Amino acid sequence: MRWLILIVALVVAGLVGTAFGWQWVFAPLLAYALLKWSIASLRVLVTDAKHDVEESKAAPVGTDERILFWCEECGTEVLLLVRGTSRAPSHCGQRMNERTEILN
DSSP: OHHHHHHHHHHHHHHHHHHHOTHHHHHHHHHHHHHHHHHHHHHHHHHHHHHHHHHHHHSOOSOSEEEEEEOTTTOOEEEESSOSOSSOOEETTEEOEEEEEEOO
16 A cells, blocks of 8 residues: 555656656755754653653762773763763763762
């Protein structure tokens, strides 16, 4: 059934393209592709925002750990006394590595 619909659509597109010009065939296809891409991009932004909110709620506050992050690229170290989120910070375009120290 799908093959039949595809064949009919191609025949109609060929007739419209030869009779009125190919811009009448490609313009709706381009508009549809841009619409799908825009919706997918917005969906990713909303999903990431929800994910960040859930992570920030689950993050521990005021623990007895000192959390040290370091960058493999340049060797920069960051010491966190209170952790805001469970995600590692970024430096040099990638996530930093975590090293946990337990206080005595």
